[in-house]
Amino acid sequence: MATENPARSATLAVAPPPSRPPTNGGLTSEQTDAVTHVGGPLLVFAGPGTGKTRVLTERIAWLIRERHAAPNEVLALTFTSRAAEEMRTRLSSPTLLGEDGVNGLTAGTFHSICARVLRSHAAVFGRTDAYTIFDDVDLRKLLVTTLAQHREPIVAAAARCGEAPPQEVLDEIGLAKGRLWNPTVYAQHSDHISAAFIAAAWTELDRELLASNAFTFDDLITCTAWLLAEAAGIRTHYQARWRWVLVDEFQDTNAAQMALVRLLAGTGYGDSGGRLLAVCDDDQSLYSFQGSEIANVLRFGDSFPGHRTVVLSRNFRSRALVLEIASTVIRRNRDRQPKQLDAARGAGGVVRSYCFADDQDEARWITRRVSDALAKGISPEEIQVLHPARWVSMPLQRALAQARIPYRVLGSLGVLERSEVKDALAYVRLLVNPQDALAFDRAVARPARGIGEVGRRHVVESARARRIDLIAACSQASSIASLNVRQREALEQFAAGMSAARGALADGRSLTHVVQQLLAMDGGLIAHYEGKLAERTSARKRRDTARVLEDLRSIVGAVNAYELESEEPTTLAVFLEQTTPMHSRTLEGEDRRITISSIHRAKGTETLLVIVQGLEDGVLPGWRAIETPGSAVMEEQRRLFYVACTRARDVLLLTHCGRRHDRRNLKQSRFLTEAGFQTQSTGA
Template sequence: MAAPVPLIHAVTPSRLELAASLNDEQRAAVEAGEGPVLVIAGAGSGKTRTLTWRVALMLERGVPPEALLLLTFTNKAAREMIRRVEELAGGFADVGRMLGGTFHHAAHMLLREHAGALGFSTDFTVLDREDSRDLMATCLAERKLKSDKRFPRPDALLELVSLATNLQQPVSQVLVERKPQMLPVAPEVFATARRFQQRKAQMHLMDYDDLLAHLKRLLEEHPVIRADLTARFQGVLVDEYQDTNRLQGDLVDLLVGERRNLTVVGDDCQSIYSFRGAEFTNIIDFPQRYPGCGIYPLTRNYRSTPQVLRLANAVIARNTRQFPKALVSDGAPGPVPQVVPTRDVKGQAAFVTERVLALRAQGQRLESMAVLYRAHLHSLELQLELARHGLPFRVRSGVRFFEQTHIKDALAHLRWAHHRADELAFKRLARRLPGVGAASTEHLWTALSSLPPELPLGDALLHPDVQAHVPRKAAGDFQRFQSLMAALTRGGPRGPGALLADVLAAREAQEESDAATRRTEDLRQLQEFAERFEDVPRFLSDIALVSEFSAQGALAGEPPDDVLTLSTVHQAKGLEWASVFVLGLVDGRFPMSQATRSPEAEEEERRLFYVAVTRAREALWLVYPHTSLPREDGRLLLTPSRFLTELPQGPDTVCDTLPPPEPDGPIRVRELGPDPEPGF
């Protein structure tokens, strides 16, 4: 076998090496010699440019395209990188022969060649998410489980199995450490998960996670095949390395082999996805796994003003586990970031709305602004305020809070309890009952409509004429529905907060799962929001305003690019806007209370805050409510996020802080409730 072509020579500089578009740091990373290379690419520092130039330089120096493996996290990123490489190196290399794409794409291509060694047919079928869910549902049906509200749905079981695969841990360990709500039904969960794996093997099926797991097994169990692949790939390059999980990290190590010609690009300060399996130690311990590696920091930021970067540097400096670096701006000065205390979440929403209106009046487009927060439920008040002012907005990778199915279901209880003639509300609730179909719903409504309107609603649902149309298999659920509606309409008028408390209690008693926990958190937030309304009609009309505004925008054909973006910080990673607002900066919400229980978790929350502030190009507002909304026992005093109190003061200050408003009622310290799930 011919000796491989060295990746990069120390020879006469090529036109690629002398490219004026690379700064000194980027050029050093692009021209780094053979062996392991770690490029620490700070936010906005041109990591994609650096990685694609390094690939192009390898090709120009004579490395065959098929000898390079480029791994990314999204197909979009892969297409963009390959397009850029084609522009740079297309004149002297057939870039189409390079294996580039997501980890799953690369694994799929390699397994097509070698699946037979694992006992699979080479024409095995790859399951998409829907197919996997259907197969899991079939495995559940085979178990012939009795109806149990606590037993997780197929999607939740898929998430558990997927997490175990990517963490390289037993399902039992993941269940105990990350899904304790499944413990009461653990034996059946394990049995169903085992059956799921058996059925896939029997039918020569692989899901996306299997592609990676089986490739690892292939490389570990078949040394001849591994030797062939490590000889083929003279260079392996990985983008967004800080987001790799343990399985992906292991695969990279196996594919690199003894040659160790590996280039990874990432930013340890933007490692924020541990909740879905990302392994921070992959990047932070890279020098220990690859002794003698070259470390090349990219610190020149092409996105943000010096003022934004001064604040960002101050934020992340508090983390002890990191590759130290200080971002420097390549742009003109801008306004100093502002810390803005507001009276409560209503005042927080009002401040953002007023500022957005002012910016738009000054000529700034809505598409250049974004509002970021820790979880989608923290945008509840803001969504309502924006709708009141006719400001179009999109919730990035999420449904508007009031348009979520479980929120609309909860509101339907209040609608029907308040207005017995609300046919749509009743039919929505009836169709949610297992075993009640469209025909039964119509019969039930007809029977209810014929009863005297003065008959209490709870009694009406128990009337023989109504009970006659309740399907036998729905009897238990209908009884619980009747009990809840009786409670909602008993004892005279009550406020919407009190009514939602009953709805919430009924839901919590019926179902235990990951998805149910998230829905419960949303309903708890809705209840807290409802407590500031004295009567149900005003509450429901305000909620309806948001839906009506959304529908009008759709009918009017609102230009998709002229809307304000609302997003969780996790979903905003990799994006940027001229003006950014970060909401809800109080301890217990950002950072989440559970994250303060370990140094590692708190440091990840700080990295998340760092990601939030580095999304801003020019203007940045950090907003927090000083008190909660008023209740019968007064306002609750909230503590500003430790990430704000950590910022330097005095002559070294990196932001302007407005004085907190005076509260208008008695105050007591607030103990925040359970944390929401990360908002995706």
């Protein structure tokens, strides 16, 4: 049974569409100041719903229209491909620059821009321009393989200080790279109990990455920053090319990204960084666990002397009551730029808190509320349920499934993360980069060719010993004594298929044709699954196999779309970049479902109705924050609550339980208390 907390509520009928900033020239005075500023570095504080993206796009359009810059002299850095795509879409509208006006403009994520720079300078790091980008799954597999080989430096370090689990090793390496540390610096300065072991593993991991002609995502940033810092000629080239630099979500930058921005903007190299505009909201800084540093915002003036600050305060998204709740809580944070959001849409809104005996009651109640909202004509895309941790949403997912209400879970496996799709992409990766040992290992094993892990390792060792690529090593499998006749024949057939696709690529055939040929090769994936489809007897197995074949064909379709839509010369290496998390929407579809999402993933979104789960002490805020109530950890948890609330335009429903999973006697989140909601008893 739900207990409704009436402390904060107002009645609202079906809401009208949200008010938006006036179009094409009708900017607020603060927005105009930001758009037309030319006198030095500018830091724009843009709260939720204040028109941040509009300021960035209007700024770019103004620079180009007023002839301060040509399109190819503008660089816009974002954290998500979605943000970069939205920016380009808005700029190409007739009211701004039009389709032709954005030709040459560079807008992309930090990772994608750095990948582009490194394609031209990969040789500096011992790679070719066909290098592979290893994702988290690749990297973990490579680390586990490296650790299993018991190399002497790793064994010696483990004996001195003990080992650390693989994921912990990778997390530590990622954070250290974000600080621009190398293994030696890490070993000297880290307070981790297994620092020497992690540093040794890092060194060996880097050797394996070099041998595989590969970078990690962190490497893209750190190597580009190092390149620009150390190579004056290259630095000058990119500073001259991108004379105007704009950065979105600046509060999420880590030390490496901050260094990159400084190097591109010219600061410290005879320029004041005067052509830099950084947009941020310190109240939405959520990623310290990934190395982001709010100090980059709070000490912006130290890095960019003579800077100016503009604060956008007019919120065009949420009703006044929603903003009042969020602002009341966030004002308790000390390390922030003071600001007060003004609701352009005026008074009103619904904000209510509900208490439940347990998470099963909560799940059933949310399901009923969602069903009622859909029955009243609210679109499913206008409903999202947010949580601070994925486990919180599991009872709700079961309840929605039982009620047959379609939903999507942001962060769950998408098309690109399905095993069969990653298998197919391994073929493409190996074609592009025939030194990629992980791609080889996956492609040769799927479908099974009778070549086990030991046999595949012998092929890799043979290739490296003879200094040939892995496709060549397969074609010469007869010279690998440890392989039997069937294994040699299977490898030679695999090499023939790969070589045929390589020949088609060299002959100038379309990328679509090459990938189609690659996946349809004798003994390859399409032939394997078509054979399976013919063998299947049950309807479910046939349906599953047909879905796999459709996924494989979707890769060919994605390559075709890339060729048709790209404004630059097309290569399979760049296509592969677009299938990584930097461009995670390449094969994803949109449909009419409500959304379940972590608060972190929901950042940047807005819907009419938002329901926030898990508002108990120990969940949000978490126990680590509760143990240090005045700490930066608690302030970041408070920002998480603030972000969750400000996703709502009209209706914000906040829920908490007395018992959640195996946790009992839970109390309502102190953030609800700070917002003015009365403490409630659940009767649990």
